[in-house]
Amino acid sequence: MKGHRQRQQIGFGAVFGAVLLAAMASSVAKAAADSVLDTSAGPMQITLVAQGLDEPWGIAHLPDGRFLVTERDRARLRLFGADGADLGDIAGLPDVSVGGQGGLLDVMVPRGFAGDPWVYLTYAADFNGGRGTALARGRVDFAAMRMTDLQVLFTAPEGVGGGNHFGARVIEAQDGSLYLALGERGTGPDGLQAQDPSRSEGKVFHFNPDGSPATQLSGAMAGIFTLGHRNPQGLIQTAAGDLVLVEHGPQGGDEVNILTKGANYGWPLVTKGEQYGGGTIGAPRREGMVDAVKVWVPSIAPSGLMEYQGDLIPAWRGNLLTGSLNSDFIARLDPRAGYLEERIAAPETARVRDVVQAPDGSIWFLSVIDWAVYRLAPLGK
Numbered sequence: 001m002k003g004h005r006q007r008q009q010i011g012f013g014a015v016f017g018a019v020l021l022a023a024m025a026s027s028v029a030k031a032a033a034d035s036v037l038d039t040s041a042g043p044m045q046i047t048l049v050a051q052g053l054d055e056p057w058g059i060a061h062l063p064d065g066r067f068l069v070t071e072r073d074r075a076r077l078r079l080f081g082a083d084g085a086d087l088g089d090i091a092g093l094p095d096v097s098v099g100g101q102g103g104l105l106d107v108m109v110p111r112g113f114a115g116d117p118w119v120y121l122t123y124a125a126d127f128n129g130g131r132g133t134a135l136a137r138g139r140v141d142f143a144a145m146r147m148t149d150l151q152v153l154f155t156a157p158e159g160v161g162g163g164n165h166f167g168a169r170v171i172e173a174q175d176g177s178l179y180l181a182l183g184e185r186g187t188g189p190d191g192l193q194a195q196d197p198s199r200s201e202g203k204v205f206h207f208n209p210d211g212s213p214a215t216q217l218s219g220a221m222a223g224i225f226t227l228g229h230r231n232p233q234g235l236i237q238t239a240a241g242d243l244v245l246v247e248h249g250p251q252g253g254d255e256v257n258i259l260t261k262g263a264n265y266g267w268p269l270v271t272k273g274e275q276y277g278g279g280t281i282g283a284p285r286r287e288g289m290v291d292a293v294k295v296w297v298p299s300i301a302p303s304g305l306m307e308y309q310g311d312l313i314p315a316w317r318g319n320l321l322t323g324s325l326n327s328d329f330i331a332r333l334d335p336r337a338g339y340l341e342e343r344i345a346a347p348e349t350a351r352v353r354d355v356v357q358a359p360d361g362s363i364w365f366l367s368v369i370d371w372a373v374y375r376l377a378p379l380g381k
Contacts (some may be wrong), residue, residue: 001378035346036379040332041315043379046348049364050084051372058106058122059354059366059373063114069366069373070121072103077121079145084373092147094110094136097126105133110209112170116188120211120375122168122180132200133166133182135211148333153211156200156223160185160193165248169235169305173243177214178207179225181232181245189250189268194228197221201265202229204245204259217262227258228265228289234305234322246302250281255292256300256320256339263290275295294339301325304354309358310361312377323352323365328377330355330365347375 015248015356030190035046054074054282061067065082068090075096079087096104110118117140135154138147164186184194194202197220206215206225213223220227227349234246243259247378253273257265269282285291296302302322309317320333329345330352358364362377 018292027036027272037344037346039344041313041378043214044344044376045379046346047375047377048084048348049373049375050080051370053078053371053373054088054197055103055368056102056366056371056373057353058108059356059364060107060109060119061356061359062109064360066358067364068107068109068119070107071102072105073098075104075123077104077107077119077147079142080373083175090140090145090147092138092150094123094134094152095125097124097131099124102131102163102166105166105168106170108170109170110176120170120172120178122166122170124166125155126159126328127155128157128159130158130161131163132159132185133161133168134181134209135178136210137168148278151211153207154180154205156222158199160187160201162186165231167229167232167247168300169232171235171237172209173237174241176209177248178209178211179235179237179243180205180207181229181235181247183231184229184267186231189271189275191268191281193359194230194267195264195269197224197227199318200224203234204229204232204243205225206261209348215261216222225261226265228267228270230267230271231327233301233303236305236307236308239309239318244305244307244320246305248301249295249299251276251278252297252299254296254302256294256333257292257303259289264288265290265292273299293335294341300327300329300331301320301329303352304356304365306355306363308356308357308363312315312381313363321355321363323355325347325351325353327369328352328369330363344376348372 057072058070077090106122108120136152139148165183167183204225204226207365233250245257250273253271328350329343332342333339353366354363
């Protein structure tokens with residue numbers, strides 16, 4: 001049976017609490033809408049686009065301006081009009097395992113969607129006595145509001161216990177191939193799965209659009225592009241062709257990494273973070289392993305990643321933006337200035353999970369706290 005499988009029973013009290021939280025979140029979102037804030041690019045306005053989302057995780061625009069949002073904990077793929085009107089749920093999804101940090105995760109709309117309406121999804125799945133990250137695609141039939149021709153393209157070869165660090169951002173590269181970033185599944189600083197080229201945890205994979213491997217490193221699982229990652233939460237290819245990843249460190253040590261085929265980014269042998277509660281992990285640097293281009297200590301829990309390439313905010317063109325899950329802001333990073341950071345903070349930027357550029361050049365982001373989609377643009381535009 002298609003759909004998601006909730007891993008625990010929900011009683012009346014939990015349902016009542018969820019309803020109450022939904023009402024509170026809706027009220028907060030309405031009250032917080034239309035903030036105006038000063039930024040390096042001048043006054044910016046934040047406008048509420050859509051609300052009532054349960055643990056929103058990924059957002060992707062369609063060519064006609066409509067957009068899709070994934071809800072992690074309900075395993076729902078929701079369709080909205082360009083104006084934010086709720087158009088309903090897309091049915092026919094793969095089997096999703098909900099629990100912990102797992103559920104329905106990223107959504108990606110390829111450039112050729114108008115001619116061939118594939119949509120790619122990442123999600124947590126149950127298999128082999130544990131859980132792992134999976135990648136699937138299906139064509140969207142909007143008349144029927146469901147996915148057809150569903151294809152599971154990748155599942156981790158081995159299930160792992162626990163509910164943490166699925167990672168799971170997927171992007172389409174400029175050449176039409178796919179890159180998939182996977183977390184190390186919370187195996188911790190003593191686990192070396194992220195360093196093991198025969199395992200999928202803590203890796204970035206490179207696939208063809210049909211899920212066949214596009215990269216083969218000597219002695220490694222087919223498709224592995226890079227290794228040594230902890231919990232990737234944002235992945236892009238820049239206009240210049242660079243692959244950029246943001247990932248969570250432990251206590252401190254969040255990273256921005258520029259990816260190179262076959263490179264090792266160190267986890268857990270290299271980190272500038274420490275054990276929760278204190279204590280050394282590995283070393284800050286190690287020969288043969290690639291240093292991050294930016295590190296956050298203390299952690300900001302970066303999530304989502306975009307490169308601004310629009311005309312609406314020319315001062316930010318070529319800059320990176322990522323959300324913060326623990327400090328309630330959007331970080332703007334300027335690669336030309338050594339990843340100098342500006343923190344864009346407002347009542348709406350609470351626990352930002354994803355951030356994308358919309359077709360009109362505005363910046364849209366998901367707030368988990370407000371259960372909402374917001375639009376950031378110059379005042380009056």
